[in-house]
Amino acid sequence: MKGYKIFITVISATAILVGCASTQSEIISENNGVIKYESRCGKHEYTKEQNLADSVHDMLLSTKAPKYPIKAARNRIQGYTKLEFDISHDGKPLNINVIEAYPSEVFNSAAVESFSSWRYKPKPSSCHSIQLDFNMG
Structure with a gap:
């Protein structure tokens, strides 16, 4: 789809350096269309200082842009999905967990599929986060 851009904002923070078991995310709050899901790492908000200090952005070797969902493109819907994840011994994201989304469920599947x-x-390291922004350009 021409003209659609997906911006990737890295907001990584290392919360703990031990393995986290993957859990099913449950909605913990909804405010103005922003859905927050249960975090298996115990954090939702990361300060700018933490993000800069604990970033795994420099460790990134390759990415794949998510596919813009057709229904969202047709309806000119924009939004984001925030994921938390661990990094395996071979550099793969594991235990990918949606912790925030706007609007609810629109971009989650595309974000997880691409990010995996x-x-x-x-x-290996644990409990990082990344936000994938879906914007129409």
């Missing part, structure tokens, strides 16, 4: 193919430098 990203690769980081092989260095």
